[in-house]
Amino acid sequence: VxxxxxxxxxxxxxxxxxxxxxxxxxxxxxxxxxxxxxGGFVLIRFAPLLETAILARWLLIAFGLGTAMFAGLVMLTxxxxxxRLAWSTVAQMGFMLLECGLGLYTLxxxxxxxxxxxxxxxxxxxxxxxxxxxxxxxxxxxxxSAFSLIAAPLAALLVLILVQILTTAAVWPWxxxxxxxxxxxxxxxxxxxRGADGNAGWSHTxxxxxxxxxxxxxxxxxxxxxxxxxxxxxxxxxxxALLGMATLYLCLITLQMRPYALTGLRRWSYAGLYIxxxxxxxxxxxxPTRWTVxxxxxRKTP
Numbered sequence: 001v002x003x004x005x006x007x008x009x010x011x012x013x014x015x016x017x018x019x020x021x022x023x024x025x026x027x028x029x030x031x032x033x034x035x036x037x038x039g040g041f042v043l044i045r046f047a048p049l050l051e052t053a054i055l056a057r058w059l060l061i062a063f064g065l066g067t068a069m070f071a072g073l074v075m076l077t078x079x080x081x082x083x084r085l086a087w088s089t090v091a092q093m094g095f096m097l098l099e100c101g102l103g104l105y106t107l108x109x110x111x112x113x114x115x116x117x118x119x120x121x122x123x124x125x126x127x128x129x130x131x132x133x134x135x136x137x138x139x140x141x142x143x144x145s146a147f148s149l150i151a152a153p154l155a156a157l158l159v160l161i162l163v164q165i166l167t168t169a170a171v172w173p174w175x176x177x178x179x180x181x182x183x184x185x186x187x188x189x190x191x192x193x194r195g196a197d198g199n200a201g202w203s204h205t206x207x208x209x210x211x212x213x214x215x216x217x218x219x220x221x222x223x224x225x226x227x228x229x230x231x232x233x234x235x236x237x238x239x240x241a242l243l244g245m246a247t248l249y250l251c252l253i254t255l256q257m258r259p260y261a262l263t264g265l266r267r268w269s270y271a272g273l274y275i276x277x278x279x280x281x282x283x284x285x286x287x288p289t290r291w292t293v294x295x296x297x298x299r300k301t302p
Contacts, residue, residue: 001043001056008039008093010067015276017090021082028082029123032089033116039093040112043100044229050100051232060101061237065244067094070273072248076255077270081129085122092119098241103232104172110222144189149253152188156212157181163216171223172231175238182245184212186252 009017017036021028043050043060050056071091078084092115099108160177164170188208254261268274 001059004039004043004060004097005063007042008036008097009090010063010094010097011070011090012275012279014067014071014090015280018083018086018272018276021080021086025082025123025126028085029120032085032123033120036089036093037112037116040096040100040108043097044105044109044112047100047105047229047232051103057101057103057234058237060097061241064094064096064098064101065241067091068098069094069244069248070269073251073265073269074272077266081126082123085119085126088122089115089119101234102176102237102241103234104176105229106223106227106231107172107176107219109227109229110219144191144256146257148188148190149256152185153178153181153249155188155209156184159209159212160216163213163220167217167220171220173233173235173238175235175242176233178242179238179245180216182242182249184215185249187211189256 006013017031020031023031068091071087071094075084075087075091078087092111096108096111096115099105099111157177160181164177188205190204251265
């Protein structure tokens with residue numbers, strides 16, 4: 001588990017993944033879409049061994065959930081598109097290892113494949129972020145309505161339940177439906193528009209509900225793939241993960257409704273909670289190294 005935590009750049013050993021963003025964008029795409037996913041692949045392959053070590057599973061849950069929460073908040077404060085995507089990878093890896101710790105190995109395998117495709121496309125299309133940001137500046141930014149912030153998780157949960165009932169497939173525990181509802185709730189946020197623009201809220205809601213239904217249906221269908229995996233859900237750990245995701249969603253609601261209420265947290269988040277600096281100092285204290293190259297003696301030519 002500790003080897004996987006280091007490989008997948010979970011907190012607090014995430015610094016090596018953030019500090020290599022100077023590499024060319026195709027190299028970053030290969031690193032984030034392939035190399036870091038190896039940790040999740042190892043855990044999935046070692047699932048029978050992981051089932052016999054309860055302490056190892058709880059370590060994955062603690063590190064995975066903590067990384068998903070804190071890295072997700074740090075990602076919201078970053079401006080550089082590549083650094084933002086790097087923190088997104090850290091959060092996604094934490095979420096995937098959380099799935100392994102909870103015993104949802106099929107979901108972890110599907111998450112691994114989906115994250116590889118998404119992150120490769122995101123890095124290779126990073127240059128278009130400049131054009132998208134310019135277009136967004138030309139539009140009026142609308143804050144989501146308070147009603148949609150509260151009702152979005154309930155609506156997403158309702159769609160999740162209906163899709164599973166219609167497909168007669170209960171492929172994951174009930175508490176994981178709550179986690180997915182909180183994760184997909186921002187798709188149902190409706191801008192607080194008035195007048196004629198208020199009609200656009202209905203189309204936005206229908207589009208969000210369609211996306212949630214499509215994601216749920218795709219996940220249910222993907223569970224029929226012959227991956228040869230056997231899930232072993234952990235009920236107490238699942239409730240703990242649901243509580244952590246609810247806490248993260250409350251932070252997102254606070255950022256939307258009262259953005260200045262978390263100014264101190266925003267500063268700490270932008271600095272990555274200073275975790276990388278502390279870990280780097282500890283590493284240099286344990287394993288001192290030279291930052292300068294010792295010049296080799298020059299040979300005298302005859």
